Amino acid sequence: MLVVSDLQAKLRFQGQTKLPRWMGSAFRGGLGHQLKGILCPSIQEECSICSEKEECFYYRVYEVKESKRGHAPPPKPLIVVPPFFGKEMNWRRGGDIHLRILLLGEEGIRHAPHVIFSLIQLGMIGLGSERAYGMNKFRVISVTSQGETIFNGSEMRIPPPSIDVRExxxxxxxxxxxxxxxxxxxxxxxxxxxxxxxxxxxxxxxxxxxxxxxxxxxxxxxxxxxxxxxxxxxxxxxxxxxxxxxxxxxxxxxxxxxxxxxxxxxxxxxxxxxxxxxxxxxxxxxxxxxxxxxxxxx
Missing domain, CATH: 3.30.70.1900 (Alpha-Beta Plaits)
Structure with a gap:
């Protein structure tokens, strides 16, 4: 039916941190920018005219406009689920959050290393508009799935565990x-x-x-x-x-x-x-x- 990898990433924000009450858009946009830089062979070229777009995970996540069935925008094979605080969070000395990442289908699971590396790079730059002020930088402390460590801060295990939804x-x-x-x-x-x-x-x-x-x-x-x-x-x-x-x-x-x-x-x-x-x-x-x-x- 459908295989899914359910990853849990522990992020440690460092120094002055100002997080919006809803981080879904910030993480989705930030990860996309990093993922394109990692995967794209010609970053200056428009995705719509790229000869390799049909094999590109970035294109599948961020650029495809229509589902395989019907004309509605498709769901994405990469889903980031940050915690929802309900209010803006301000930390003077940083703090930890747990970020959930779902990878759908064999293609999504295959790109787990690229997603984790994109998250690491995003942490170096900072999350959201506050990064312009040197804020919201974080480290990826660990990534786990089904009780197993996928990334320990320096080493990565691939592929991550997965489950078919039938199970x-x-x-x-x-x-x-x-x-x-x-x-x-x-x-x-x-x-x-x-x-x-x-x-x-x-x-x-x-x-x-x-x-x-x-x-x-x-x-x-x-x-x-x-x-x-x-x-x-x-x-x-x-x-x-x-x-x-x-x-x-x-x-x-x-x-x-x-x-x-x-x-x-x-x-x-x-x-x-x-x-x-x-x-x-x-x-x-x-x-x-x-x-x-x-x-x-x-």
Missing amino acids: VDPIEGDRFRVYFRTPYTGRTFPLGPREFLSRTRNRLIRFVNEYGDSSYVEEPEAKGRILRFEKHVHFLRRKSERSGKMTLTGFTGIIDYEFSEIDEVGRWLLGVANLLGLGPDSSFGLGFVKVTRLEDSH
Whole structure:
């Protein structure tokens, strides 16, 4: 169906640091600049006329405009999921954060060394506009995946571990708590139980069609209700060549669900949500969640 590598990078910011409340756009843009410098054989040439573009990972991540199916922009094989603080962070003497990196499909996984090296170079320059003032520089302390060290600060292990989404463990139980770790940018919040599973399935379908084997993703059978929820609204600014500057409305918070019926496909999709998230704007690290049994959340 779809193989995925889930990397966790520990970054140590040094000296004066000023991080925006949402770092998805800054990391995506900064990594892209470094990745192009590493991979591009002719950096002055326009990607659209490059004879090697179809084999270029940078082109696949940043320049492809249409999905293999339909005309919508494709999901990206490289997804960076920074922590969402909800407020600007100012550190006088630096600090640590953990950055999640998802690589989708065999091509994405194959380029893990280039992605890690791009992250190292980005750290030397600094993240975001504050780099102009010598701020926001960081070191990549380590990169791990599935409990194994992929990069220890000097040595790298390749390829990283991966998992086929078909092997994701289902989550047992009837009551679940969903923590929205990064903003969800769908139209409504909270999502009902069936809608949560549907939005998870929709994101998975797009990933499987673009970077997997295009196999059918079964629909779940489920009935349930929302027990309680907490909602926080965020307005996120982003910029892209396709749509220009725009503001996204996103939601974080907690939703507690109780299912009166849920089949194995539904339980599996709850596990998939832990890995791949749900909803739109995955390219900017949005819509990522943690799903636990409600009994385990206390």
